[in-house]
Every structure is written in structure tokens, then in C-alpha cells.
Amino acid sequence: MTSEQRRRVAEIFEAAVDLDPAEAARVVATEAAGDTAVRDEVLSLLASHSRAGEFLQQAIADAVPELLNDDQVLAPGTTVGTYTIRRELGRGGMGRVYLAADARLGRTVALKALAPHLMRDPAPRERLRREARAAASLSHPGVCTVYALEEIDGELYIATEFVDGHTLRQEIEEGPRHARDVLPTARELAAALAAAHAAGVVHRDLKPENVMRTRDGRLKILDFGLARIGVAGPEVGALTEAGRVTHDGHVVGTPAYMAPEQIEGGDADARTDVFSFGVLVYEYASGLHPFAGASPLATVARVLEHEVQPLAAACADLPGGLSDVVTRCLRKRPADRFGSASEIVGALHAAADATAAGGRTTWWRMHQLVVALLYVASAVFAWQIKEWVETPLTVGAFIVLGGLATVGAVLRGHLVFTDWMNRAHLAIERRRARRPIVVIDFLVAALLIVDAVAIAGVRALPSVFALSAAVGVSLASVVLEPATTRAAFGEET
Amino acid sequence: MADDHPPPAEDLAPLVYDELRRIAARYMRRERPGQTIQATALVHEAYLRLAHAGTPWHDKRHFVGIAARAMRQILVERARARGAQKRWAALDRVTLTDALALPAADAAMLPALDEALNRLEAIDPAQARLVELRYFAGLSIEEVADALAISPATVKRRWALARAWLFRELSDSPSA
Numbered sequence: 001m002t003s004e005q006r007r008r009v010a011e012i013f014e015a016a017v018d019l020d021p022a023e024a025a026r027v028v029a030t031e032a033a034g035d036t037a038v039r040d041e042v043l044s045l046l047a048s049h050s051r052a053g054e055f056l057q058q059a060i061a062d063a064v065p066e067l068l069n070d071d072q073v074l075a076p077g078t079t080v081g082t083y084t085i086r087r088e089l090g091r092g093g094m095g096r097v098y099l100a101a102d103a104r105l106g107r108t109v110a111l112k113a114l115a116p117h118l119m120r121d122p123a124p125r126e127r128l129r130r131e132a133r134a135a136a137s138l139s140h141p142g143v144c145t146v147y148a149l150e151e152i153d154g155e156l157y158i159a160t161e162f163v164d165g166h167t168l169r170q171e172i173e174e175g176p177r178h179a180r181d182v183l184p185t186a187r188e189l190a191a192a193l194a195a196a197h198a199a200g201v202v203h204r205d206l207k208p209e210n211v212m213r214t215r216d217g218r219l220k221i222l223d224f225g226l227a228r229i230g231v232a233g234p235e236v237g238a239l240t241e242a243g244r245v246t247h248d249g250h251v252v253g254t255p256a257y258m259a260p261e262q263i264e265g266g267d268a269d270a271r272t273d274v275f276s277f278g279v280l281v282y283e284y285a286s287g288l289h290p291f292a293g294a295s296p297l298a299t300v301a302r303v304l305e306h307e308v309q310p311l312a313a314a315c316a317d318l319p320g321g322l323s324d325v326v327t328r329c330l331r332k333r334p335a336d337r338f339g340s341a342s343e344i345v346g347a348l349h350a351a352a353d354a355t356a357a358g359g360r361t362t363w364w365r366m367h368q369l370v371v372a373l374l375y376v377a378s379a380v381f382a383w384q385i386k387e388w389v390e391t392p393l394t395v396g397a398f399i400v401l402g403g404l405a406t407v408g409a410v411l412r413g414h415l416v417f418t419d420w421m422n423r424a425h426l427a428i429e430r431r432r433a434r435r436p437i438v439v440i441d442f443l444v445a446a447l448l449i450v451d452a453v454a455i456a457g458v459r460a461l462p463s464v465f466a467l468s469a470a471v472g473v474s475l476a477s478v479v480l481e482p483a484t485t486r487a488a489f490g491e492e493t
Numbered sequence: 494m495a496d497d498h499p500p501p502a503e504d505l506a507p508l509v510y511d512e513l514r515r516i517a518a519r520y521m522r523r524e525r526p527g528q529t530i531q532a533t534a535l536v537h538e539a540y541l542r543l544a545h546a547g548t549p550w551h552d553k554r555h556f557v558g559i560a561a562r563a564m565r566q567i568l569v570e571r572a573r574a575r576g577a578q579k580r581w582a583a584l585d586r587v588t589l590t591d592a593l594a595l596p597a598a599d600a601a602m603l604p605a606l607d608e609a610l611n612r613l614e615a616i617d618p619a620q621a622r623l624v625e626l627r628y629f630a631g632l633s634i635e636e637v638a639d640a641l642a643i644s645p646a647t648v649k650r651r652w653a654l655a656r657a658w659l660f661r662e663l664s665d666s667p668s669a
Binding site for chain 1: 568572617628629630650653654656657658659
């Protein structure tokens with residue numbers, strides 16, 4: 001049939017289709033007169049049309065809604081390779097997860113059936129193989145073990161250790177944790193993460209849903225290195241930021257635990273996990289997400305820009321140091337965070353030591369009080385010097401020293417009081433008081449030297465004493481204070 | 494409508510994404526619980542494909558056509574992955590014709606429909622476009638008319654022709 005004949009067929013069909021059969025037959029007979037091929041074709045199509053019923057009338061997505069559901073559900077009892085499905089455990093961004101029995105070794109496994117759309121392109125498939133291999137090399141009690149990556153009938157499955165328990169998400173939803181639970185949880189998590197980082201495996205999607213607590217109370221991190229497979233590679237470059245957000249917000253998961261560099265499309269490394277760890281511990285300790293916004297987009301904006309309030313401010317009674325560790329994990333620039341989870345382990349270890357010692361701030365407090373006394377003693381001494389040698393210089397030194405001593409003692413007393421009564425604000429108060437205190441220390445030492453010089457010719461011994469006091473105040477400020485502060489708060493301030 | 498120089502894909506991305514979301518919303522008209530994520534995922538997959546293919550699109554109309562085609566590819570692949578082809582081949586011709594006319598179109602038909610559509614496309618590409626918009630993207634007669642810049646009455650008649658042609662194609666020669 002020529003294209004001209006086809007055009008005629010279409011014309012005649014369209015003219016006849018809405019008419020009743022007799023009328024239609026007449027139209028076809030007149031219009032296609034002399035060309036039997038055209039006539040037969042039109043009649044055949046009209047016949048098909050009358051038989052077609054509801055054919056194609058309902059859009060495919062309405063007619064077969066399961067097709068929208070990308071992955072198939074495997075019914076209990078179904079066998080997939082050597083695995084027998086027992087029941088569905090849940091579904092995530094990657095596909096459904098089943099409890100299954102592995103006939104080969106007679107063990108129970110969690111079998112993830114990967115959503116086919118993720119695996120259609122060879123690139124993510126290959127990446128998945130690589131990452132599964134890396135994840136399978138991990139052996140740590142805090143990491144859910146990957147047993148095998150199976151390719152069965154063209155579908156990809158990942159068999160992992162089956163972890164029986166509940167997720168940290170569930171624990172968070174139960175309400176804020178006891179302060180004493182937080183540090184052990186953070187340490188256990190950091191240790192597992194550190195083992196992975198040491199093996200060169202990055203999680204990339206650490207969040208409360210991916211951490212389980214087993215029935216005997218141990219933590220297990222799931223989906224190591226396997227998450228975010230669904231995120232396409234360079235082709236995502238064509239997406240606008242909003243597109244990316246929608247992408248992650250709706251398809252792969254929530255962006256709420258992603259580090260800024262991940263949101264911006266950069267590479268994920270151990271420091272990305274460090275950030276997610278910070279968000280997770282913050283939320284676990286306080287019940288509040290540090291970047292929670294009204295929409296995924298608002299959350300993303302906050303992850304990128306919002307400076308988080310120290311955890312200690314949201315959550316009192318936390319072991320010292322933990323808040324500072326979390327703050328450092330949440331820094332926007334990867335270079336400002338801990339380099340990997342093993343550094344977190346070290347910092348948390350120090351925090352735990354301080355806690356275990358009890359009254360972790362005892363030495364720091366004592367230091368504050370002793371220096372405050374030192375200020376007062378300096379002022380008294382300056383008064384005595386003024387009595388001995390009354391010159392404008394010594395009088396001036398006494399007046400200024402008296403003032404400085406008062407301000408300095410009040411500041412330090414305030415810190416001790418804050419530590420004692422309102423620890424949540426201690427980090428903020430310490431930051432505010434740090435510079436004035438250093439300046440006061442320096443001025444007190446300088447004035448003591450001035451006094452020492454002023455009386456050097458008259459009273460040698462007190463002059464030497466004033467000099468040593470000046471040296472003492474300086475050393476306390478430069479050497480002792482950083483040491484006691486670090487011991488108490490774990491971080492260089 | 495179309496410019497001489499198509500705007501870069503990035504500029505159109507938000508627009509296009511909205512359009513896809515609108516199509517997804519159509520998919521969810523019946524508001525089946527739990528379908529939101531799936532429809533959005535589907536739309537997203539279609540979007541990624543388009544972005545990946547780097548197909549330059551000129552305007553919204555052009556884009557709707559491309560999106561409908563992406564939907565067709567995805568859904569047909571899904572149906573194939575479910576072994577639909579085999580079930581379709583197992584039907585004899587009588588049941589086949591009966592099954593086709595029923596409103597509950599089976600996913601089993603999709604691979605065969607896709608092949609028939611390819612044959613239709615070889616003869617009349619415009620017809621195939623229309624089927625993609627109507628059946629795979631789920632657009633109404635009016636929306637298809639808008640997308641193809643023809644009158645709704647014309648859409649209706651051409652749709653009838655395409656349906657008749659495909660119906661005959663499928664009931665006569667089920668592909669093995």
C-alpha cells in the first residue's frame with residue numbers, strides 16, 4: 001500500500017468512524033470506489049474499531065498501577081536461586097528487603113532485591129559490584145556483614161547478615177535519651193565507622209534508619225557503602241539544585257543527613273560520614289534534628305548555611321566533650337571536621353575518661369578559683385607596695401590592678417558558677433570570656449612587673465616576689481589554663 | 494514556539510520537572526495510597542533519562558512528547574522484566590482478542606503493544622506519538638490536542654484510528 005493510499009485510508013476511516021454502520025458502509029463505498037485495497041483496509045479497521053471495546057482506553061498507569069511499583073514483591077515461599085523467601089522485612093530506596101533462608105549454608109539472611117530501574121544501566125551495576133566487594137571485606141561486630149552479591153535471572157540481590165532488633169530511629173522516636181546512654185552509643189557507632197574507614201569503605205548514607213540495635217543491645221550499621229547507589233553519576237549534573245533535592249527527598253531518601261559537600265554534588269569521603277555521624281548523635285541525644293526545616297528544601301538550606309547551636313545548649317547533663325565533638329563533626333568545611341571516624345573515637349575516648357574520672361571539671365574549676373585568688377592577692381600586694389613606696393606609678397598600678405582583679409575574679413567565678421549550675425551554656429560563656437581573661441592575665445602580670453621595678457631599689461625581696469608572681473600568672477595563663485581546659489572539655493579552645 | 498537555538502537543558506529543568514510532576518499527579522488521580530512515591534520515582538527516572546540522553550527540547554510541548562516516550566520505554570521495560578512477554582505468547586488468539594477488549598489491560602500486552610507501536614511508527618509517526626501521549630502519559634483528549642497543536646475532534650478521530658490499527662495488529666499476530 002502506498003503512502004497516498006494510507007492517507008486515503010485514514011481520511012475515509014476518520015470520516016466514517018463516528019457514523020452508524022449502514023451510513024459508514026455507504027461512505028466507504030463512495031469514497032473508496034475503484035480502489036479495493038483502500039476499501040478493504042478501511043473496512044478491516046472499522047471492524048477492529050467496533051470490536052476494540054475498552055482497548056487502550058484507560059491509560060496504562062491507571063490500568064496496571066503495579067507497573068508504577070518498580071520492584072516486584074516476592075511472596076513467602078518463593079525461591080530465588082538458593083534462597084527461600086520467608087517474609088518481607090521492609091522496603092527502602094534500593095528496593096525490597098526480605099528475610100530469607102540460604103539453603104547452601106542453612107543460615108538466615110536479609111536479602112535485598114535491588115529495584116530494577118537502579119540496575120538497568122551497566123554503570124551503577126558495576127559500581128554496585130565494586131562497592132559490595134568492598135563492603136564484604138569489612139568484618140566488624142558493629143557492621144552488618146555482607147555475604148554475597150547475587151545475580152539471579154538478571155536481577156541483582158545482596159545477601160547480608162540478618163540483624164534482629166530495632167533502629168535508632170525508633171529509639172529517637174521514643175523520646176530523648178538518658179544523657180548517660182548517649183556517650184556509649186556514640187562511641188560504639190564511631191568505633192564501627194572507624195573500622196570501615198580504616199578499610200577504606202565510606203558509608204555515604206549514615207542515618208538513624210541505617211543503625212540497628214540488636215536484641216542484646218549491640219549496634220550494627222547497615223548498608224555500608226551500598227546506599228545511594230540510586231543516585232546517578234555525572235548525568236545528575238543536568239539537574240538544578242531544586243531537582244537534586246526533589247530527587248533525594250522523594251526517591252532516595254531524606255537529605256537531612258547529607259553533608260554540605262554531598263548536597264552540592266561533591267565526592268563523599270570519610271569526612272562526609274563524620275558529618276552524618278554528628279547529625280545522628282545530635283538527634284539521638286537531644287531528640288531534635290539540628291537542621292530540621294519545614295520542607296526538604298528548607299532542611300537542605302539549613303545544612304548548607306545554618307550554624308548549629310552546640311549540642312550542650314539543646315541538651316544539658318551531657319558528658320563534657322561530647323558536645324564539642326559533635327560541633328566539630330558538623331562543621332561545613334570537610335577540612336574543619338575530624339579526618340575520619342577513628343579521630344572521633346579518640347576524642348570520645350577522652351570525653352569518656354573525663355566522665356569516668358567523675359567531676360571532670362574539678363581541676364579546671366580549681367584552676368579558675370586559684371587564679372581568681374591570685375588576682376586578689378596581686379591587688380593586695382600592690383596595695384602594700386603603694387604603702388611602701390608611694391609614687392604616682394605605684395598608686396596607679398594599685399588602682400588598675402584592683403580593678404582588673406575584680407573583673408577577672410568575677411569572670412572566672414562566673415564560669416565556675418555556670419559549670420556548676422547551668423552547664424548547657426558553659427561552652428558559650430567560655431567562648432565569650434576567653435579573650436577578656438587572657439587580656440586581664442597579661443595586664444596583671446605587666447603591672448606586677450611595673451611594681452617590681454618601682455620598688456627594686458627600695459625593697460629587693462618584695463621586688464623579686466612581685467616578679468615571680470608576674471611569671472606565675474603568665475605561666476598559669478599560657479601553660480596551665482589550656483591544659484586544664486583541654487582535660488575538662490576535650491577540645492582546644 | 495521553538496526558538497532557533499534551544500535553551501540549555503539546565504534552564505528548562507525546573508519547568509520540565511514541574512511538567513513531569515504534573516504527569517505523575519495524573520498517574521495518581523485515583524489517589525491510591527502508597528503510590529505517590531512510586532509515581533514520583535517513575536517521573537524521576539524519566540527525567541534522569543532525558544537529562545542523560547541530552548535530548549535538546551525546544552519547548553514544553555516538545556518536552557511532553559519526549560517525556561511520554563520515556564514513560565513508554567520505562568513501562569515497557571518493566572513489563573518485559575516481569576516476563577510479560579512469555580505470558581502474552583502463551584495466550585491463544587481467541588482469548589487474546591477477548592482480553593484486549595477488556596478494560597483491565599494486562600501488563601502482559603505491553604511488550605507486544607510496543608512492537609506494534611514500532612510498526613505503526615514506521616508507517617505514521619504522528620499516530621505513534623498520539624498513542625504515547627494518550628496511553629503512556631495518560632493525557633486527556635484536550636491535553637493531547639494542546640500538545641500536538643491540533644483540534645480535539647481531530648485527536649479523537651485519529652485516536653480511534655490508532656486504536657483500531659493496534660487492536661487489529663495485536664489480535665491478528667501476537668508476537669512470540
